[in-house]
Each structure stands twice: as C-alpha cells, then as structure tokens.
Amino acid sequence: RVAAGAVDRRMTVWNADSGDTQLDLRDLPNSVWSVRFSPDGRRIALGLGDWTKPDQPAEAMILDGATGREYHTLRGHKGLVWSVAFSPDGERLATGGGELNTGDAVKVWNVSTGAELVTLPSPNHGVPAVSFSPDGRLLAAAIGSRVHVCDSANWNELATLEGHADIVLHLAFSPDSSQIASCGTDRTVRLWDVTTGKQVHVLDHPHYVTSVAFSPEGSRIASGTFGHSIKLWDRTSGQEILTLRGHAGAVQSIAFSPDGQRIASGSHDRTVKLWDATPMPDSPQRKFAEPR
Secondary structure (H helix, E strand, C coil): CEEEEECCCEEEEECCCCCCEEEEECCCCCEEEEEEECCCCCEEEEEEECCCCCCCEEEEEEEECCCCCEEEEEEEEECEEEEEEECCCCCEEEEEECCCCCCEEEEEEECCCCCEEEEEEECCCCCCEEEECCCCCEEEEEECCEEEEEECCCCCEEEEEECCCCCEEEEEECCCCCEEEEEECCCEEEEEECCCCCEEEEEECCCCEEEEEECCCCCEEEEEECCCEEEEEECCCCCEEEEEECCCCCEEEEEECCCCCEEEEEECCCEEEEEECCCCCCCEEEEEECCC
C-alpha cells in the first residue's frame, strides 16, 4: 500500500500494484502534514495542522489502517504536527510539532490508550522530523540545524549532531541503527555515525533536500529535492547512483517498498509516483494522481 496526505484535509491509500484506491478520507480536521503506517500495517498515524495559524492547537490522529476509523486524537501541539513515527514494536508514537521557527515539542504517546508518555520541549524551533531507531533504543529529532538523539527508555539526550548550515527537514535511521541520514535547506544529506556522532559522508545537492530514506537492506540512500527529482546514493562510498526525474514540483516525501525494489515519492505537483529503485531509465512505474 501507498498512503499520502494533503493540505486539502485529505488522506488516501492506494494499492501499490493495481493503483486502486483502498481508502479515501476527506474533510479531516485539518491539513495533513505527515502519514505513517504502523509496523504491522494495522494503524495509520496522521499529523495535522494549519501552517497559517502557528499559535493554534494542532493534533495527531491514530486511525484503523483498513477502515479509517478513528482510535485516538492526540492533542497538545500547536501550529501543526510536522512528523509522526511509530516505534518498531508499534506501541508508541512520536510526534514533532510547531512551525520551523516557532517552538513546540517532541511528544511520545501510548498507541493503545492515546495517553501522553513524555514531552521533550523545543522552545525555539519546530520539529519537522522524528524517528525511532529500528532496534527501538533511540529516538532522533530534527530541531533547527541539529539532530538530537535520546535514549527511548529514559529520554536522556545521548548526542547532538551538528554540521548542517541551515534547517534540518528530515532524517532516517539505517536498518542496522548504526547511522542517521539527515537533510535540509543547506542542500545536503549528511550521514552520521550514531555511536561517535561524527559525519561519515556529506552528499551535496543543487536544491533543498526535503526527505531521505535508507533502502531496507541498507546499501542505498534516497533523497527527495526541491529540484523535482529523487537521487539514489551508495551508502558506503557516498557516490550518486541514479537521478529519477518526472515530477513537476518539489518532492516532499519518499519511501522505499519493503523489498527495496521501488521508491514512492509524493510531490507538490499533487501526484504520488512509484519508481523502479534499480539503475534503470528515469521513468516512473506508476503514477497515482491525487484525487481532486
């Protein structure tokens, strides 16, 4: 399945093979800024908000992954909920709130009950990205130009990754939890060693980099850019493998399929595209136009 949210208060789920719409939720409480399936696929988390009203309350929602039925509405953020991320066991949900230059917090919630477990304040910046490590031990958050890494058992901060020259927009853990890739408005993807906090690679781009993802086997990194393209990189060497072109607007989000053979991309051009993630000609396998 492929899921996408939109500023017109809509969330759609498609069958990735047939392109058929499986779920289409309209008139949600606010614009949708982030969408995530739970690890078992039974739930979907949404981050909602209105970017024009930074002081207004914002919420996340946990829905049934098949029917869209609401389980919980999670309130406590302001402005908008930029990012949502399930823990690997599906029992916790992390959310990042606030606009880029408006402080808010990282919050962690119990998925079953909807109870708030912890609030980690971010007084000066919003939190456009949060992620649990695949081994469940760590939680990382993008705050300003830094990536903060904390212990998911006691929430103590373990490391602050510094090197970006501007705002970090997205981040991802490698499948083995040993590295973090982060990207942002300084037009780079930076690869970090989680244990030492040192940079492993800096991958330069000609445009803002809005999203980053590791392939499931961990050998490749994909990056989505304001230049309407997706780039594929070799994780070990830091060399560019492939550039995928076809969107008519900025690429806002990307994700690998579980088998690593395809990449899904969502764009400001109001389409979701599926691409062959192997070094093949630059053409999408399938395009899902956002319903209008």
